[in-house]
Amino acid sequence: MKRKFTSRAVPSTRTPRLIALLALSLGAVAPVLAADGAELGSADALIRNLRQQHQGRQALSVQTADGTSLPVLVRDFFEQGGRVSVSGRHRDSEDSLFFLKGDGKSLRGFLVLHGQKKAWEYSTDARGVVSVKPVPLSRVYPDLDEDFQRSNRSTASLAQIAAAHPVYSPMALRQAPHIGAYNNQDVTKLESKPGSPYVFYLNTAAVMSGSTPLNGVTKENMYRAWQSVADQYSMLQLNVTTNKAVYDAAKASSVLRTGIINFVNQDGRSFAPVHSFGTTSAGTLYRNPASGFDYGYGIGMTGAHEVGHQMGMLHDGGGTGGEYYEGIPAYQWGPIMGNYWMGGSWTHQLFTWSKGEYSTASNQEDDLRIMTVDEAVPYMADDNPSGKPLALRTGGEINPADNWxxxxxxxxxxVFTFSLASAGTLNLRVDPIEYLRMLDVDATLTTAAGVQVARSNLAVNRSAEFVNLNLAAGDYKLIIQGGAEGTPQNGFSKYSSLGYYAMKGTLSAGGTPSPIPLTSGVPLGNQSASTGTWTYYTIQVPAGSTKLVVNLSGSNGDADLFVGAGQKPTTSSYACKSDGSTSTETCTVNSPVAGTYYVAVQAYATYSGLSVKATASP
Structure with a gap:
């Protein structure tokens, strides 16, 4: 037997509003007319109805007071752990969009009729009741502002930005997959965080012929476009990829952890539906080949901005920029969700996420909270939670391949630690190493007791530097963190000063080289040494390991391998050695005890380009 429903009376003096007509499943809450639109009943009831519609049993239909019918055709329905993701369209219009996500207490989504430039928003109130109401199209697509493109994206400004894209730091040596200049990668198979279940897919199929870009665009341009988006989200466990197979696998596991934006091979204003991450509803990224828009920097900035909308962020407005804040030229800083074009030619540009700290901000939403709490994409794990030794090569060299x-x-x-047996001199530079960086480096040198010796945060430069810094004998700590300039009101705070960095320099006279730490199964490349020198590494072997295998791989010179348990090995004292006539060596320790193992490489003859890998199994 069906439950008896009641509804509120509507005074005749009110203006026409939405009327909901719902083909309800048994026991669903009846729709009633609400002051701000049409109430569709509980979130649970709406989820049941959409599930049944997807199964072909019932349909959801909303009809306006003027007779406009809004029936929803569900294309994708995904449910996991009490949360749902629904995508589809208006039943009678191919040129439409519908998406909804949430749970039995809270749902959010939109229905859009593109041709009619009309939109309706679905939301849940404190009672858990879902309502639908008409909203401006810009509520769904914040970038549908036709005047913005005409006034701020002239051909001249595009050419200026194209010529002034960021310069890679010489320390960017592929410390992560998205770091460093293009090196002939297949641009249809790029991944920033391989293996992560959280995936954002840059669908470049429409602008590629196989693995070759159309319109004469270079593969390097496409690489930098992907790289720029990966940079802006590198603090998250989000795999930004151009590989459809990776996206399809992640989507099959959980649509709620995925997003997609489609490249389009024509001129136009890029746009993306807000809050569409976690659904199969895609953003649209125009490449504007006719206007010179095909370069990595510009499309990368736009991609990062539009993905931001899909993650749930609105525009950072204020000042003379109105809805699109133009940044602060004195600090070469601006929010990526503002008008990033105005700072596109800055030499040391810094585009970051924001929470509206600058004085004229019109939007105080917390971008990082939206991504990590509302959208539930986790931060990356801390890669240096308790400090590590500063890795010193022969002669006190601080190499960015080891120190990042x-x-x-x-x-x-x-925190990086080092010791001086006698007085010494430090020359050190710390660079952000991402292409479209967010990190402004702040470096502090202290004694082991925490007394500050020196600090550097170069003004409008993003790097830190110590030049000919004289140090007494003792123990030291080098502390790296995100920097800030000016004030939060006129400048920027360390709120989203995030990203990768590397160090290069020397610690001369009295420096005690610290062994270079290895990560199990991860090769450390680009190692070199001259005849007669020793280089030391360490690997932590956990309890229960069945064996430790150490490999050297090199094409020149003669590197010999020695492994010691708990102490540095020598040519006469070791747990394992391999000293053939080349730089390709393998050493295996069976049933190793848990603890620190030292890997020593002796240069019997000068070598370069050597790879060192240690693997503890399982």
Whole structure:
């Protein structure tokens, strides 16, 4: 037997509003007319109805007071752990969009008729009741502002930006997959965080012929477009990819952890539906080949901005820029959700996420909270939670291949330690190493007791530097964190000063080289040494390991391998050795005890380009 429903009376003096006509499943809450639109009943009831519609049993239909019918055709329905993701369209219009996500207590989504430029928003109130109401199209697509493109994206400004794209730091040596210049990668198979279940797919199929870009665009341009988006989200466990197979696998596992934006091979204003991450509803990224828009920097900035909308963020407005804040030229800083074009030619541009701290901000939403809490995409794990030794090569060289890290959160500090047996001199530079960077480096040198010796945060430069810094004998800590300039009101705070960095320099006279730490199964490349020198590494072997395998791989010179348990090995004292006549060596320790193992590489003859890998199994 069906439950008896009641509804509120509507005074005749009110203006026409939406009337909901719902083909309800048994026991669903009846729709009633609400002051701000039409109430569709409980979130649970709406989910049941949409599930049944997807199964071909019933349909959801909304009809306006003027007779406009809004029946929903569900294309994708995904449910996991009490949460749902629904995507589809208006039943009678191919040129339409519908998406909804949430759970039995809270749902959010939109229905859009593109041809009619009309939109309706679905939302849940404190009672758990879902209502639908008409909203401006810009509520769904914040970038549908035709005047913005005409006034701020002239051909001249595009050419200026194209010529002024960021310069890679010489320290960017592929410390992560998205770091460093293009090196002949297949641009249809790029991944920033391989293996992560959280995936955002840049669908470039329409602008590629196989693995070759159309319109004479270079593969390097396409690489930099992907790289720029990956940079802006590198603090998250989000795999930004151009590989459809990776996206399809992630989507099959959980649509709620995925997003997609489609490249389009024509001129136009890029746009994306807000809050569509976690659904199969896609954003649209125009490449504007006719206007010179085909370059990595411009499309990368636009892609990062539009993906931001899909993650749930609106525009950062204020000042003379209105809805699109133009940034602060004195600090070469601006919010990526503002008018990033105005700072596109800055030499040391810094585009970051924001929470509206600048004085004229019209939007105080917390971008990082939206991504990590509302959208539930987790931060990357801390790569340096308790400090690590500063890795010193022969002669006190501080090499960026050995000394790098990531500031994952604005509360993160990375500590590197070193000791001086006698007075010494430090020359060191710390660079952000991402292409479309967010990190402004702040470096502090202290004694082991925490007394500050020196600090550097170069003004409008993003790097830190110590030049000919004289140090007494003792123990030291180098502390790296996100920097800030000016004030939060006129400048920027460390709120989203996040990203990867690397260090290069020398610690001369009295420096005690610290062993270079290895990560199990991860090769450390680009190692070199001259005849007669020793280089030391360490690997932590966990309890229960069945064996430790160490490999050297090199094409020149003669590197010999020695492994020691708990102490540095020598040519006469070791747990394992391999000293053939080349730089390709393998050493295996069976049933190793848990603890620190030292890997020593002796240069019997000068070598370069050597790869060192240690793997503890299982």
């Amino acid at each position: 890290g990531q500031i994952e959160r604005n509360t993160d500090t990375d």
